[in-house]
Amino acid sequence: MRPSRNGDLINLHTIKNVLLVYALTAATLMPVSAQGQNPIATAHTEVGFLTGYGITHRDFGATRTQVQTWDAIVRAGFFLSDEIGKGEWYQGRHQFVAELPYHLAVDHDGRSMTGFYMLGHWRFTSHDKIAPYVFAGGGPMYVDLGLPSMGSRLCFSYQAGTGVQYFINSTTAVDFQYRYHHISNGDIADRNEPLNSSKILFGMAYYY
Numbered sequence: 001m002r003p004s005r006n007g008d009l010i011n012l013h014t015i016k017n018v019l020l021v022y023a024l025t026a027a028t029l030m031p032v033s034a035q036g037q038n039p040i041a042t043a044h045t046e047v048g049f050l051t052g053y054g055i056t057h058r059d060f061g062a063t064r065t066q067v068q069t070w071d072a073i074v075r076a077g078f079f080l081s082d083e084i085g086k087g088e089w090y091q092g093r094h095q096f097v098a099e100l101p102y103h104l105a106v107d108h109d110g111r112s113m114t115g116f117y118m119l120g121h122w123r124f125t126s127h128d129k130i131a132p133y134v135f136a137g138g139g140p141m142y143v144d145l146g147l148p149s150m151g152s153r154l155c156f157s158y159q160a161g162t163g164v165q166y167f168i169n170s171t172t173a174v175d176f177q178y179r180y181h182h183i184s185n186g187d188i189a190d191r192n193e194p195l196n197s198s199k200i201l202f203g204m205a206y207y208y
Contacts, residue, residue, distance in 0.1 A: 038125040039170050040093060043207040046077035048175060052201035054103065063196045065147060069103040069113075071199055083125055095121040097135070108145050113183070115141030115157060129167045136160040141183060151189030158182050165205055177201045 054069040077097040085091045099117040104110065119137030138158035143150060161179030168174060179201065184194035 038128050038131055039167060039173075039207050040123050040131050041083045041125045044079060045208045046079075046095070046097075046205055047075070047208075048077075048203055048205035049074050050175060050177060050201040050203035052177075052199060054181060054197045054199035056195050056197040060196045062192075062194055064193060065149065065195070066107065067105050067145065067195055067197070068107045069105055069197075069199075071101065071103050071201060073099050073101045073117075073201070073203075075099045077121065079123075089126070090122075090124070091126040092122055092124040092133075095123055097121055097137075099139075105145055108147075111145045113141055113143045113145065113155075115139055117157065117159070119159075131165045131167070131173065132162070133165070134160075134162045135179075138182075143183065147193065149191050149193035150185060150195075151191035151193070152185040154188065155183050155185045161199075163201075171207050173205045173207070175201075175203045175205045177203075 050071070050073040052071050054067075054071050056063050056065065056067045058064060058066055075097055077095045080094040080096055083091065083093055097117075097119040099119065101113075101115060101117060103113040105112060117137060117139040119135045121133050121135040124132045136159070138156065141155045141157050143153050143155045159179050159181045161177060163175060163177030165173035165175050177200075179199045181197045181199050182194060183197075185192050
């Protein structure tokens with residue numbers, strides 16, 4: 001018996017769907033570059049942004065005040081070395097990152113903090129699509145939280161953390177990050193309550 005035209009159309013539609021799913025799966029699993037090389041291995045510059053949530057840890061050190069923040073950070077990174085340690089677990093590159101942060105204190109009448117961060121990164125490059133990293137650094141901050149216990153609006157920050165980037169194409173990555181964040185005035189004023197906090201951030205990164 002000859003199959004009906006309706007059956008032919010259904011079978012053709014099913015085959016097209018299977019081929020589409022296969023193509024999408026293959027595109028997701030294939031290396032980002034033809035050589036299976038992480039884009040960070042040859043990039044010169046990174047630009048990106050991060051946003052997320054931060055909260056102080058009361059009774060951690062001398063921190064007594066809870067401050068919750070919405071964070072927005074614009075960033076630019078410059079690589080300082082070629083790829084180091086090829087074939088080793090630590091394979092990667094040194095990077096200098098400059099950041100312009102804005103921290104809005106959502107539980108302190110919308111007061112805010114801003115400043116300038118200089119961070120050193122180590123970017124792991126052994127995988128073609130996933131790039132973990134670690135970092136540390138700091139910089140000056142202008143703090144307008146209205147907290148007499150902090151002693152000064154001129155403060156300083158140091159921070160360290162880790163994160164991972166997932167490349168969705170050869171120049172663009174989704175960025176997820178955790179950082180420990182410290183702010184204090186460095187004893188330039190009599191009162192000096194520090195703000196020790198954790199920040200969970202996510203964003204995008206673009207490589208050139």
